Amino acid sequence: MLLRLAPAATLAVLAGPVVLGLAFTLLPAFGFLPALGGTDFSLDGWRMLFAAPGFATALALTVGTGLATTLLALILAAGLFAAAAHRPGMARLRRLIVPLLASPPSGVALGFAFLAMPSGWLVRLLSPWATGWQVPPAGLVTVGDPLGASLVAALLLKEVPYLALMLFAASATVPVERLTAAARALGRGPATAWAMVVFPRLYRQVRLPVFAVLAFSMSVVDVAIIVGPGNPPPLAVLATRWFQGYDLALYYPAAAAATLQFLLVVIAILLWLAFERPIAALHRRWLARGSRSRVPGTAAEVAGALAGLLIVLGLLSLLAMLIWSFAGSWRFPAALPDHWQLALWRDEAGGAAALAGTSAGIGLAAVAIALVLTLACLENEQRHGLHPGAAVLWLIYLPLIVPQIAFLFGVQVLLIHAGLDGTPAAVVWAHLVFVLPFVFLSLADAYRALDPRYAMTAAAMGAGRWRVFLMVKLPLLARPILVAAAVGFAVSIAQYLPTLFAGAGRVATLTTEAVTLSSGGDRRILGLVAVLQTALPLAAYGLALAVPFLAFRRFRGMA
């Protein structure tokens, strides 16, 4: 039966490219790349990498920005919860972060660049009344600062909402109210109570997402190209430059850099795990001491306020790109354009539509395959009463935890061998590797939680398993299925490296175009591309909510 093959097929789609890709990145790192005549073991790639100008700085940037982003994102997201969990605005906050969750990291980074750069919105809002600047300050370095602070900030705009969402999902499984009530009865403030008793429980459940954030922040390429330091850039950007360059001899150090990137992420995760125990012990000692200090509560409130500020900045970033796409002339230090125009959208409609069409086509194809595989796995699980364990969850997270750069080069090598590089099928598959985990993770809980008595009742009336699946389960799960599809679609729209590598540079999507234009392109065209980057996934979310609402509007039980 075909359904029984679903888990194996899913595993092959996910783990196959990761494992094979890693292997075929590792081989060139040690001199083996037969296509270029590399047939002997050699450490030249590593020597070239270590001797590259700025290598040590690149290394420090990779580790520093990655760890800083992850730590800050976790603290801020947790602070947001500690400060807001007991306040009524929490549900509204959840809707507010949807645009940030939907838009690609590169789109948010473009908007952030416009906020933070010396001629950007933040300086404009303060000029000239507060700063006295009539022209953009020349000496001020903000975007692309050598320490990577703006890179961390741009990443936080995406990662704080993401971890907040994960905490939202996890807190549904923990009796938050009961736990905090107990601690509050002992005289703790609400934020302190949350940090004392709820967070440790939630942390266990968001650990894999935290590792995904760590791996992503350490190895992100598109955001680093847009707002990160350029000379030297972080390791993953360095490797991408070498892979994409015309000098084929640089493939060897590039493969070595990609391999090193993988090792760095593994080491960082191990380090993180090593620090968990002592921190948990400190936490226990804090609880045991029974301290009534107000400091932790205040710290949580401050972190929460910062997270709130970050969300506002993120939304402003998206708004900034929208304004730019309609801006005529926009002199410094005016806060809004002097003239508005529609000409850009009219003139660029053809090109933009082509880019959006390609992006949406790839996304829809990847999402369709991901949905079929996910539903097949979940249905197979129910028919055979399977309860997949933690190992399966790690496998699903595998593509999100192994850095993209570490296996995409190997994937490209294999695609070239198979003559598939640059084909739409290759790009769709490369996207699928990242779309599938998100679709699976966002659908699995709802699928497993569906009251089994619906299916039993239907079967008792003589309905076969396929009829039950099609006529009962699918309609009852229409909303979570479509939301999972929208999540997957947003993930696909965001992909930069997979498009670049599997597409052999010949497939242009909104995201590859945004990154290409980011270095010195017309800011208005950039605004237009970034707006579309956010609009497509947002439209998908809108449809995912509207379609079931309209289809079942007659039925109150479906609300």
Add this chain to the structure above:
Amino acid sequence: MSGDPAAAGALVLAGVSIASRDGRHLVDRLDLTVPPGIVATVMGPSGIGKSTLLAYVAGFIDRRAFAAEGRVMIGHERIDTLPAEARHVGILFQDPVLFPHLSVAGNLLFGLPRGRWRNRAERRARVSEALEQAGLAGFEDRDPATLSGGQKARVSLLRTLLAEPRALLLDEPFGKLDAALRADVRAFVFAHARERGLPALLVTHDAEDGEAAGGPVVALAGPGVRPPSG
């Protein structure tokens, strides 16, 4: 008993044993014959495995959580080897479990055997007739979420009966109804089972349900205790 009640379409359980995988014996070699038109009752406190017994009869038992054996027959036909959808054993749960995405008529049409009424108009007529007989005339297009508790329970039973089951399983179907409604719905369900000559197996923790059923009563007392045969 004289004659062979099995031949007339009785529900027969022969040597049915169920144990959970952690080693608890829930049901130990249960023999029970429920003749057509009779409602037999399995009594016992909650958590004792009553619902698991019905799950075994209906074909839904979770084989990873329970080890179960023994024959289940309707008349002379053995059904415990068949998939749930081929057993034609209707089941009613504590909740009406109406499909929330279908109208009342949609719910009732779901189970109507497709071989018998092929024609759409005939199928709808059959549904309308059943609703009318149950005092629910004109409810075809209603959203099940807007029905009262008693109406939902009636629609739920009608849906099960329209699927033309050969036996009826009742998994505490009156447990959530308030006292006044309870007697009413109970009488409705039992009357339909008798009228159609269906063997019915009721599980409940409420002795009153068992008395009202009027058939044999089996007590599931717990681990290791062998219940008397019916």
